[in-house]
Amino acid sequence: MNNKRVTKEFMQEFKDYDFSKIKETSIFLVGSNTKAKDYFPKIESILQIKYKKLVSICSIDGLLHKEKFSSEEWNILQEIALRKLKLYDTILVLDVDGYIGDHTREEIEVCSNLNKKIYYLSNLKGKEE
Numbered sequence: 001m002n003n004k005r006v007t008k009e010f011m012q013e014f015k016d017y018d019f020s021k022i023k024e025t026s027i028f029l030v031g032s033n034t035k036a037k038d039y040f041p042k043i044e045s046i047l048q049i050k051y052k053k054l055v056s057i058c059s060i061d062g063l064l065h066k067e068k069f070s071s072e073e074w075n076i077l078q079e080i081a082l083r084k085l086k087l088y089d090t091i092l093v094l095d096v097d098g099y100i101g102d103h104t105r106e107e108i109e110v111c112s113n114l115n116k117k118i119y120y121l122s123n124l125k126g127k128e129e
Contacts, residue, residue, distance in 0.1 A: 006049045013042070017124045019051055024089035024117060026054040030081070030107045031094030031121075033066045039094045039121070047092075058084060078103055085110050090117040098122065 027047060029040055040057055047053040057063060058081035062074070069077070081103075085091065091111050093104060100108070111118050 005045055010042070011046070014046060016126065017121070018126065019043075019046060019124060021124055022047070022051070022053070022090065022092065022119055024053075026088045026090070027056075027119075028085055028088040028091045029055060029057045029094060030091050030104050031096065032099055032101045032104065033063055035096040035099045035101075036094035037063060039096060043092070043094065043121075054088075056084065056088065081107065082110055085116070086114065088116075090119060092119045092121065094121050096121070 029043060031039065040063055044055045044057065047055045059077050062069065062077045066074070085107060091107065093100065093108060108118055
């Protein structure tokens with residue numbers, strides 16, 4: 001394996017974000033499957049490789065193929081996501097274009113009730129040089 005995933009070119013898209021503001025060790029990523037779909041794997045790689053964080057999302061298959069799930073299956077995945085929130089120190093809300101969907105709002109509320117730190121991607125913008 002001679003390739004490198006997190007290169008300068010890869011990081012260019014996120015050059016204005018300061019992920020070092022996230023001090024917690026384990027992070028659960030939440031956000032819209034449509035708006036933030038491309039952000040999930042990239043930010044997961046950045047947080048794991050550059051910052052050595054334990055990072056998770058609810059379902060890779062759900063992220064990539066939401067339209068192939070029945071309503072019942074999707075609801076099960078959403079319930080699991082809410083259960084997973086308890087396992088992580090914090091969440092990072094991928095509020096791409098300022099969008100936060102209903103399920104993400106529910107995840108934020110659960111974390112708030114659990115007194116967990118909540119980060120928003122938009123608030124990580126403005127990296128200090």
